[in-house]
Amino acid sequence: MLEVRALHVVFESVHAVDGVSLTLPAGPFGLGIVGESGSGKTTIARAVMRLIPLAGGSVLLDGHDVFRLRGGALRAYRRAVQIVFQDADSTLDPRMRVGPAIREALRVHRVVSRDEFGHRVDELLEEVGLESATSSRFPHELSGGQRQRVAIARALAVEPRTLILDEPTSALDVTVQARILRLIAELREKRQLAYFLISHNLAVVQQLCEEAAVLYLGQVIEQGPTGQLLSSPAHPYTRALRSAVPEIDIADRRARVVVPGIVPDPAHPPAGCRFNPRCPFVVQRCREETPLLRRLWAEHSVACHRAEELNPVLVSHGGRGQDALGQTPDNLGSIF
């Protein structure tokens, strides 16, 4: 179980991540982290990977503080949690062929004995849908989708339980995207993976995640089972995000919400609710008092003063019987 507790990350006095808490149970399980650029999604990923220092809070793997790990324990953490970055173009060393790049992961963590390296590299390439001949290629000789597969193979080489998928498909063509997403869905079942899937695309999260958290200016503003979050979003921002995705919004065309304005400068977040300058339902209280993330019902939390009055139906139904945990895995096949 990977936990992020009250995470704070500060870059030159900008609170890129401001008190985010997330819990990722054992796999197979997907937790989507959704938000616009600048919302702090990638910063969370980098913090979880211990690539940047924290200003506050902690990252825990099975209860152990990741930032206190040293030596062998840190290596064990790196084996347990791996990351796939957005742009495989730049995440692979341009001077290293595919084979050695994957072998490096095997070697660094002594995953298998030296004479099995070649064989294991072939297996991994096959697992991500690449030919073994790919191992003699340089990254620039591959297509974007192939490069992302190599990055996935390299991450999987150390046999992690948990993956951080940081916008794994957003640099790719739509058709290639679908294939990579299907690969992730396959690997998740085969390897019993738990993952944070970071994306600005709700449709992607809907396909691959049981649970989702919506991020706005470094804070979680809504979190819950993906199906419920999308069918009955409680936060005005989530509603707007949802209506920006046509596939999800078909049943709900008339209610299309367009958020005016752009994300404010994170160096000077607005007082009160951070969404208030763009919110169509803003009242005086929103400008003065910061809403806390609170449980609305069951697993569904929201940070909005007016959640109940804006969603009366949902509150009275108390959960509306949309069980995303049961629903999403069935959806995995059908969307592609």
Place this chain on the structure above:
Amino acid sequence: MSEVAITTRSRGVARLARKNPLLAWGALVAAALIVVALAAPLIAPHPQDAGSTMHPAATLQSPSRAHPFGTDMYGRDELSRVVYGARVSLSVAGLVLIIAVAIGVPLGIAAGYFGGVVDNIIMRVTDVFLAFPALLLSLALVSVLGPSVRNAVLAISVTWWPWYTRLARGQAASVRGRQFIESCRALGVPRFRMLWRHVLPNSVTPLIVQVSLDAGGVILTAAALSFLGLGAQDPTPEWGLMVSQGQDFFTTQWWLVTFPGIAILITAMAFNLMGDGLREVLDPKRVLTR
């Protein structure tokens, strides 16, 4: 398959030569010089004249069929000495650059990659060495150590490595910020491996260019030291020393200065052209400062 590869490669070389004639000429001349140095005993008409032999009967003869470059004040064949001089100059350049790279590059890579305190310590030490005018420091060192080719190599190396530290540091610092380094850190690649397998290979291009450019400079510096009497000593056939020895006779026996001088000029120019050409070929966008 391999034939195809070879033809495309040789075609590639031909295209490169057309696109970048300076590189082609520089590389050709440099290669020829290396061949001359290696095959000196076969090329030189009087190999023993590269040493301390004397021919009192044949001193200071002007160029002739028997001695195309004439003979020096001890009657030694000047052509043989110039040919053997290629050995001295190229091995001095090679040694100095190997030492400078071996010291400078690891320090620079470490400084650039780790930054912070490590960077500060390494770069302040480097600054101390750079604060002296290079030739002056070399002169001072040789006058302490005593004049010889070996000491000239040491003295030049001492003034040369800091430049490689600077260059490698800049490269490593820019490589450090690239995403694949972060992905290697996330994978848990150990530091040494990171530097050796990722930072260095991605920093190496401008270093290669610099080595090529510097070969000419080192040869000139070595010749200058020898000219001043602080490098090679007679009977070593060193071009700078030969020019120095010949200058007393310059007005009457012009060949003693001219031929070794031309050898220095051609060698330095060949390496400079090659370096400039390499720079263009390897990275047209990069502007090196030195």
